[in-house]
Amino acid sequence: MYTKWSQHLIDVEDKDKFEKRVYSAREVLDRLLTILKEEKVIVLNTERTVKDFDQPNWSEKQAFRNGRCAEISALINLIDLDQQVDNKKEIS
Numbered sequence: 308m309y310t311k312w313s314q315h316l317i318d319v320e321d322k323d324k325f326e327k328r329v330y331s332a333r334e335v336l337d338r339l340l341t342i343l344k345e346e347k348v349i350v351l352n353t354e355r356t357v358k359d360f361d362q363p364n365w366s367e368k369q370a371f372r373n374g375r376c377a378e379i380s381a382l383i384n385l386i387d388l389d390q391q392v393d394n395k396k397e398i399s
Contacts, residue, residue: 308391333388340386347379 312329313322329336350372359365384390 308388309385311385330388336386336388340383343379343383343386347376347383350375350379 308326308329313325316322316325353372359368362368
């Protein structure tokens with residue numbers, strides 16, 4: 308699990324308890340992960356035609372889409388617990 312999840316806690320015991328709560332919410336996080344992946348597909352498929360470049364503000368629209376895609380990707384990385392390295396296992 309990324310340390311970002313528990314970096315707000317100082318006490319090791321509190322961190323362990325919090326991490327267990329995150330893992331216990333796995334079903335909810337998995338559903339959120341699915342929703343975010345669906346949203347990313349929608350953003351990636353939004354008007355990607357030559358017609359899109361006919362508008363004078365096409366670069367701002369593209370920057371907005373790129374920003375949304377980057378933010379969704381960052382959230383996916385944070386929420387996808389299966390892709391995160393367990394720091395405790397890494398140390399041993």
